[in-house]
Amino acid sequence: MSNLKIEQPELLSKTSFVSKFLNFKINIVPMKIYLFMLLCMFLTINRGIQPSGIIGGITLLALYGYVCAELGNRIPFLKYVGGTVIMATFLPSYLVYVHMIPQVAITSIGTFMKQSNFLYFFIACIVVGSICSMNRQVLIKAFLKMFVPLIAGTIVAMALGTVIGVLLGIGWYQTFFFIVIPILAGGVGEGALPLSMGYSSILAQEQNTIFASVLPCVMIGSLTAIIISGGLNILGEKHPEFTGHGNLLKTGDDEILKAATESAKTKKEIPFDIEKFLNVSFFAFSLYIGGMWIDSVIGLPAPIVMLIGVVVLKAVGLIPPYIEEGAHALFRFIVLLTPPLLLGVGVAMTPWKNLVDVFTNPLYLIVIVCTVASLIATAWFVGKAMNMNPVEASMVVACHSGQGSTGDVAILTAGKRLELMPFAQVSTRIGGVVNVTLAIALMRILVGN
Template sequence: MQMNSVPDEDQKKNIIQRFMGLNIGIVPMPLYLLLLVTYVLLTVTKQMPNDMIGAIGIMTLFSFMLEEIGKHIPILNSLGGKVLVVTFLPSYLVYMNWLPSSTTKVVTDFMNNNNFLAVFIALLIVGSISAMNRKTLIKASTRIIVVLLICEVVGPVIGMGVGSLLGLSAYKSYFFIVAPIMAGGVGEGALPLSLGYAAIISMGQQNIFAQILPCVMLGSLVAVVEAGILRQIGVKKPHLTGNGRLVEGDNDDELGSLSSKSDTANISKMLVSGILAITLYLLGVWANSVIHLPAPIVLLIVVMVAKMLGWIPDSVQEGGKSLYSLTVKGISPLLLFGVGVAMTPWKSLVTVFTNIPMLITIFITVTAIVVAAFFSAKFLGMYPVDTAIAVSCCSGQGGTGALAILAAGDRMNLMPFAQVAVRLGGAITVTLSIFLMRIFA
């Protein structure tokens, strides 16, 4: 009996060692278990600190766990499953009151009061653009605007056509379904759209906002799923994707020689790139008070111009690559969970599912945008998969939607171009919609 027990004990020891050797996301299992125990103790004793450390600890615990769940769900894992789970499952848990109230409050307060999304976008834009090939940036910037303008025509035409076939008027289809989807999110899209409508028609702004918000939410969800599908198309047909590059033929990486010197991130260079991102964002905040241009757009324009003119030193470019990796691997999962808890009302999503004509119109509109971007990209010498993922962000939930869409498509380095689609596309849609409302109301 004793001789047989030795292998059993060794087997148990090996199982425990293998388990403790696992990672939850990027977090080693022993550290994750310590974080879990600490979270439970603080929650049970009602001592969870309502500050940045408490929020980041909670978001780390849940986001990496939900990512692991999403990666292991069959079929869903190939459609951006980890993003869907990390973003939309927390929304459902909040709706059902299944998350501890202290957890919801800490995360919501942090997301609403600290502008964490803006920090993420600033770091990602500077990191990705500074590490990008300069010639590629010049070519891609001009061409993606052409693709975006094509989609600004195709999306509304198809959306109104489908809505009319399903018994919705062209007026209802465009102003209350298609335009909200393409308006650039909630704060800079649906909100000004509802204010503009309310000034023209005899309907309260809050009622208008309540009608169009579900379309924004579901449009973003559809775009996330389709980004996952596009990623799979790229895997099966490699000639259709640049794996994060938009323009065909630019295979050289001007930072290749820099990155090959060492696999270790240069902390000082990365910090300089981060300080550059923060400085330019603050400059954008000031510029917004003068020229009323959103801070992320000011940041985007300044960095893109500096890159195109070759003004960004090699040291900052190398730091940008490290900054980009840190942002994508370490911050994006946390931010997605925070978006799900604080900025994704589950009730709004459910509202649309009960209206089949509206549901179909939303799906077809987003699909039309994706298909138009996919095929027009090929004619412009761009990679269809990457272009379609970037441009589909114009039908997302603003910056939060762009984050989820790019994460589902595994193309986070396209954030600068996604910002062009969101901001420029949204501005065009809001302006045009309010102008047309004055004519047809």
Template sequence: MSTTDDSYSVPQNPDDLAQVSLKEKWWHILDTWKIGIIPLPLFVLAGLLIAVDCLGGKLPSDIVVMVATLAFFGFACGEFGKRLPFIGKMGAAAICATFIPSALVHYGLLPDVVVESTTKFYKSTNILYLYICCIIVGSIMSMNRTALIQGFLRIFFPMLCGEVVGMVVGMGVGLALGMEPFQVFFFLILPIMAGGVGEGAIPLSIGYATLLHMDQGVALGRILPIVMLGGLTAIIISGSLNQLGKRYPHLTGEGELMPGKTTQAAGPLTAAFSGKTDVTTIASGALLAVLLYMIGMLIHKLIGLPAPVGMLFIAVFIKLVHGVSPRLLEGSQVVYKFFQTSVTYPILFAVGVAITPWEELVHAFTFTNLLVIVSTVSALVATGFFVGKKIGMHPIDVAIVSCCQSGQGGTGDVAILTAGNRMSLMPFAQIATRIGGAINVSLALLFLGNFLV
């Protein structure tokens, strides 16, 4: 077997492997033994360097150190979740990457310097929005233009039907358990469908504080755990739907909502990774995503529309009018693929450490609350599945978008789509979360203010 410093081949036969050089064995370890995407030797090195900083009493919160820190812990938690029996295939990786860090923080098992640096980095950089904008723009640019149009026009009907059925089922279960209708709807069902924390739970708590004459902190303390439990339920269901799609392939488009329409992602992305897309094009794709998000921020200042939604509409418009070249589309798709594979678990770890309160989640873990939450989310998703199938869409993919109606905002969309292995559905997930949540919160507070108070 001949080899050079730039290329080598690893023998498939174990007996032949013993005959290769030490250099090639080392390369084989680097290329095949991995934690997430990190080669095992680099993973061990990262852990040692982080430990040295922690023992020194200070872990810098600059981007260089935090990239290694978030990658180390995020992929470790994700790998642990993937290897769990049975539930490892049902979205446990995303759950573990988010909730294990939260539990470690609560029980004091994560070094304080790691908690402080991660929280400071997450809150000061708003890195989640960089992640979301690259995922949204890249996934839109990867879509077939006709499928994009048809998907956006049709997705609203299953979403609406799912919310109505979910509310009815949730109320019915709550009433059957002897719970007060007001508490069931406004403090269980509505928080589940409010659109997450920033755009849902917080505005809802402010409205409750004003209309019900209660402290906002108390209202938020009651709402936030329900949002988290609803998101957790949606993650598990999304992972289960992914497994269902593997067993019954005719029910899914593997990230496509419309039958008979294949995404453009596979072709361009293959070309991009073969080396036909240069680094300047990839950089331009990243800059496109950032600039579109800045336009979304401007739209938010002018009319109050959430920045990710404004960015989503602009990106769809650019795609529909062929506003960017095929080469730039490829650059956006490579950026999307990079963030999907390399940044998801580190982001989820940061979310778990910085903004996921474990104690509040545990306190809301009552039998009656769980029954209402699980029945509401299950009914919502099942309705999306069957309505989507009835109107000619891929039912599993529609159902996974419906899961995002119960998600924990942008972070919930990431976890749900990761569990369902459908990150290309992020644009539709953002519609379900942001627009659907905003409509639910606005109508509920309007109804509460005019008729019940």
């Protein structure tokens, strides 16, 4: 009997450990479900029959994405400066580089990201979900004010970045056109790619060569913005007077502020309604499809058309109440898919070698960090002077130095402010288009073509 008494606590301890292990969550996925997903995926990949399409793609993104995000959320210090985003985006890029992700999985993820347009699905849901559930009066005032810190930050970043490049011996021409402008061009597909095409036509050089030279600057600039955004979130937690907890605007109108606060409280109490959720989803997708048509007619990118359209409809009061209620549910749902999306970005759109090339050139690294830091710092002070919440104003303008839409997601996720996505899209896309156009025009004048 005495031996039995000694063994019972050990048995209970083992049972307790197994129970805790199986009930542990990897981000949002319970361990039991995660292990089952892992087993099924291992069996199919081992036979080279990885399911394609949305089933295989989403499962793979979830398997890798949530575990990378969980790691980033548990590493000391890193978790406070956007560790979830850094690990979910850049660790997969490294794992691809060292061949630690099976090729069949890499191919499946790459195919899914390109064919499904998962990134724009995410952006459509985030933009429509956040704008439709936003207080109308605050929305109008915020959009009008946000251009001031954006323009001021861009001018300071261009000037300071170029001056530092000159002082370091890089030269103003190389610094301005091939380091600073790519950072502020609005991403890769929307910025670096058309920029390199314009440079190629003027300089009579291979477009691929120019693109490869500017891409690392875009990616390191985005990484710098991610880290700073994580730091801004910490600053906001320690000094609440600097943040609106996701609200861009400090308003002097107490009634508007009160209405916005009451609206936020009400949204949290709205029960999940599947019909409203589906209706706002269809509304978001239709806006994007309409944007594609307008893009084919006048060349204005579909996400910008979608953004303008939903802002105008909200501003004039044409969004029905059931859409506004469903929008908040859509926003909460799509935020849960952030780690899988970032994993896809890391695997399919972030080549590790390009990142390393810049890290091994300290002069370029100094220019990049100073350019991004000055952009964000200027937005802080200008935003504060304009009665905006400086943490939010800085994060929105920080997206101007990101990797386009992927950078917006990563930067705002690191700062825990995904509700700022509509403003980030304006910052990234409109700011990027203006900078690319001006840079190509200026180079054409200088070269004389």
